[in-house]
Amino acid sequence: MATMQECPRSPEAKLGMRVEDLWDIQEAQLSPTEKLNACFESIPVSAFPLPSSNQEVEIKSDATLSEAVKILAHHNILSAPVVNVDAPEDASWIDRYIGIVEFAGIVVWILHQSEPASPKSPSTPTSATAIAAAANGNTFALELEALGLGSASTTSGNFFEDLTSSELYKNTKVRDISGTFRWAPFLALERSNSFLTMLLLLSKYKMKSVPVVDLGAGRIDNIITQAAVIHMVAECAGLQWFENWGTKKLSDVGLPLVSPKQIIKVYEDEPVLQAFKVMRKEKVGGVPVIKSGSNTPVGNISLRDVQFLLTAPEIYHDYRAITVKDFMTAVSSYLEKNKTAFSMSCEFVTCKMDCTVKELIQLLDREKIHRVYVVDNNGDLEGLISLRDIISRLVDEPRGYFGDFFDGVLPLPANSRV
Structure with missing residues (x-):
């Protein structure tokens, strides 16, 4: 450990040592969780390291869905903040940004457009198109129907090529789909807010990423993801505060949170769009x-x-109907051929109940994955553990902690579907 203190392996390791210093001065009667709460409350989010690329990628609100996807793919990222092109130069951050756009959101929005008005009229030929046309005031819904999107079970491989070359995909602006998926509330932290606040938002309050804003510049200074937090924690191996927690078995910290009966699952022969x-x-x-x-x-x-539905539609061309198994096979083959372009892993990773928290964190960080499935000795499913679950075991929300923090945060818009 002395070697680690003299020559930190990374900015995250330096941060872990800062937690270590704070851990050592905490009152003896505090529980380990209370100690960690106090440590993280004393560190501002401005101390969280910037991504290694140190690249601030933003997407303009007048960009098309096609352009947005190309930007995300080019930078090998899954989401980016959207800048309101109509905002004045001196706009505050809340007026400058209208939300976050992501690969998943774009496809989810497209799927929404094909859904029927109600379960009572699923077979009505015009129900899906009428709803989408009324919502968008254009002919996009008719084009969706022509593409056959409403029938996930019969979608053929060339559907994705048709979609990415369609006028719907090329002409719809990012701002046109604002409010229809995971856009509001668009909640950001100030640089002076604490690590504890950030960790609670990423776990208990289920945010996938937390933007950090520089109020003076009116811009997003950093975007902290669940994966970035797990990487930070993994870099702290060997430090007392981490070892105190990380050497415990999964069951000792209440993991997995999701039991076999609660897990939402799909079978390999189901249609991938379904x-x-x-x-x-x-x-x-x-x-x-x-x-x-x-x-x-x-x-x-x-x-x-879902990014592979939009960025590499040609890999499905020969499939008459794309099942989940077909999708996984095609994506795995595509990633194998494009290792330099994609850093993420599509590997399916499992662990056993006797795994330690430390082993699990290092596994998630090494494989660049967001969830691990717990299996028994026969390989049958026993539970699910996500990045969020692990972060939730690291800290606890003190009573009344957030106070009026969420005051002024706008509710979801009326047309939000997610």
Whole structure:
């Protein structure tokens, strides 16, 4: 540990040592969680390291969906803040940004447009198109119907090529879909807010990422993701505060939070678009893929995988109907051929109940994945652990902690569907 203190391996390790120094001076009667709460409350989010690329990627509100996808793919990121092109030069951050756009949101929005008005009239030919046309005031819905999007079970491989070359995809602006998926409330932290606030927002309050704003400049200074937090924690191996917590077994810290009966799952022979619809309906970011006729997971599919529907539609061209299994096979093959372009892993990773928190964190960080499935000795599903679950075990929300923090945060718009 002395070596680590003399030659920190990374900015995250330096940050971990800062927590260590604070840990050592905490009152002895405090529990480990109370100690960590106090440590993280004493560190401002401005201390969180910037991404290694140190690249601030923003998307203009008048960019088309096609342009937005190209920007995200080029920078190998899954989401980016959207800048309001109509905002004045001296606008505050809250007027400058209208939200976050992401690969998953774009596809979810497209799926929304094809859904019928109500369960009572699913077979009405014009129900889906009438709703979308009324909502958008244009002919996009008619084009969707022509593409056959409403029938996930019969979608063929060339559907995705048709979609990405369609007028719908090329002409719809990012601002046109504002308010229809995960856009509001657009909540950001100031540089002076604490680590504890950030960790609670990423865990208990289910934010996937937290923008940090520089009030003086009126700009986003950093975007802290769940994965970035897990990487920071992984870099703290060897430090007392981490080892005190990380050497515990999963069950000792209440993991997994999700039991087998609670897990939303899909089977390998189901249509892939249906799988994405299930994730949207159940408000989950990923699901295990189960071998037909069993409870054995054979893969994982997540909302972040939808980027491959938009950036590489040609890989599905030969499929008459794309099942979840077909999708995983095509994506795996594509990633193998494009290792330099994509840093994420599509590997399906499992662990056993006797795994320690430290081993799990290092596994998630090494494989660049967002969830691990807990299996028994027969390979059957026993639970699910996500990045959010782990962060939630690291800190606890003190009574009345947020006070009026959320006052003034706008509720979801009336047309929000997610």
